[in-house]
Amino acid sequence: MFDSTNQEAVCPVHAPSDHPHVKPAKVGILLANLGTPDATDYWSMRRYLGEFLSDKRVVDYSAWLWQPLLQLVILTKRPFSSGAAYKSIWNEEANESPLLTITKQQTAGIKDRMQSRYGDRVMVDYCMRYGNPSTKSKVREMVEAGCQKIIFFPLYPHYAGATSATANDQLFRALMEEKWQPSVRTVPAYFEEPAYIDALAQSIERAYADAEKRPDILVCSYHGVPKRYLMEGDPYHCQCQKTTRLLKERLGWSDTEITTTFQSRFGPEEWLQPYTVEEVARLAEKGKKNIAVCAPAFSADCIETLEEINEEIKESFEEAGGRDFLYIPCLNDDDAHLSALGGIIEDNLAGWLD
Missing domain, CATH: 3.40.50.1400 (Rossmann fold)
Incomplete structure (x- = not known):
């Protein structure tokens, strides 16, 4: 080289x-x-x-x-x-x-x-x-x-x-x-680049194909920010919502098969909702016992995905009665x-x- x-x-x-x-x-x-x-x-x-x-x-x-x-x-x-x-x-x-x-x-x-x-x-x-x-x-x-x-x-x-x-x-x-x-x-x-959306969709399709049982729902968990930032003009929330919508359309799914949540809340003020750690528990309580979670806002796996999602958020889901928790890795160095x-x-x- x-x-x-x-x-x-x-x-x-x-x-x-x-x-x-x-x-x-x-x-x-x-x-x-x-x-x-x-x-x-x-x-x-x-x-x-x-x-x-x-x-x-x-x-x-x-x-x-x-x-x-x-x-x-x-x-x-x-x-x-x-x-x-x-x-x-x-x-x-x-x-x-x-x-x-x-x-x-x-x-x-x-x-x-x-x-x-x-x-x-x-x-x-x-x-x-x-x-x-x-x-x-x-x-x-x-x-x-x-x-x-x-x-x-x-x-x-x-x-x-x-x-x-x-x-x-x-x-x-x-x-x-x-x-x-x-x-x-x-x-x-x-966030709306077709090749990025397609790469995300391919990673999810592979994970679903390898799963023993198809997940009931895919949780797209984005890193959160204070809600105040949205009200002050930060476009992050809207861009996350659009990524989920484009991903849903690319996969050909219905609204019930995918949802958007936000993780990593810090401090006393209100952050973007729903909070992932609470939403996965609600899903389990509502009968969604088999879920998948991906993190579209992260280009590489890190502490927020490998530790927070795969440990803290998974634990919240299982404590609420969830059975199967599938974490779909970030895109990382995927071709x-x-x-x-x-x-x-x-x-x-x-x-x-x-």
């Missing part, structure tokens, strides 16, 4: 001999995901949670009110419970979180696709909004490698201020420190998913590369 960082820098044509050497121009493709702690110990978790929960896009309360609570209470206790949760799903062989493992696999797949088409004109890499590798470090590497243009791709199918926007914010902060800023394009949400992402990247390269 071609390593686009190894091209030699040269003195520009017609420039004096003492002019700084410049790498051949190329386009960077930078994939971005949420982030991961470096380890499951207390201090690694505290650093990660501190960065995450100090982001005003994530928790927008006044700093004078929020920071004392965060620093003195939440970050004193939560690293222990979060560390235990991460430890239950940790990739021990690679000593990293599943999100990091999968993001590396996705990046490798996208790199193969992009470099087979564009060769040494592109450089493909990934970064994390919180934790490592940081957005700043990867922007720096791309600029040093000669990337005069960058496609920045937050790996969130649906736009939300707490996901896509904060990823873009971090990119813009990194650009502020560059002497020679590259031109950038940020990839918009792809149809990588093809969909590759197509989106190519659309966003229009005018930059032939």
Whole structure:
């Protein structure tokens, strides 16, 4: 595989001999995901949670009110419970979180696709909004490698201020420190992209075909946000609802075979409803004893899917009388998913590369 960082820098044509050497121009493709702690110990978790929960896009309360609570209470206790949760799903062989493992696999797949088409004109890499590798470090590497243009791709199918926007914010902060800023394009949400919907549908069709008994209903569980965000103009809720509708239409199902819920509620205020953990219990109580759950808002399996859905939400369903609980994994590095992402990247390269 071609390593686009190894091209030699040269003195520009017609420039004096003492002019700084410049790498051949190329386009960077930078994939971005949420982030991961470096380890499951207390201090690694505290650093990660501190960065995450100090982001005003994530928790927008006044700093004078929020920071004392965060620093003195939440970050004193939560690293222990979060560390235990991460430890239950940790990739021990690679000593990293599943999100990091999968993001590396996705990046490798996208790199193969992009470099087979564009060769040494592109450089493909990934970064994390919180934790490592940081957005700043990867922007720096791309600029040093000669990337005069960058496609920045937050790996969130649906736009939300707490996901896509904060990823873009971090990119813009990194650009502020560059002497020679590259031109950038940020990839918009792809919640209704036909290839993405088709990849989702294919994964569900495979899971249903392999199931011993067809589930009574498919629960599409999306990460929640405070309801207030919707009322303030965040389009996330509407985009999630549309993904479920498009998925239902692609599968040819009725309204009774699929539903939308929201998980991962945090704090005292009302979040988008229905809450997944409560809805799966209601479904069991209403006689839906065999359900499947998927997480369309996540491009890669992570703590919210492998631990929260597969453990906490499953437990809520079973305690309410449910029998069969099928978790359908995220698209991860599935070929149809990588093809969909590759197509989106190519659309966003229009005018930059032939």
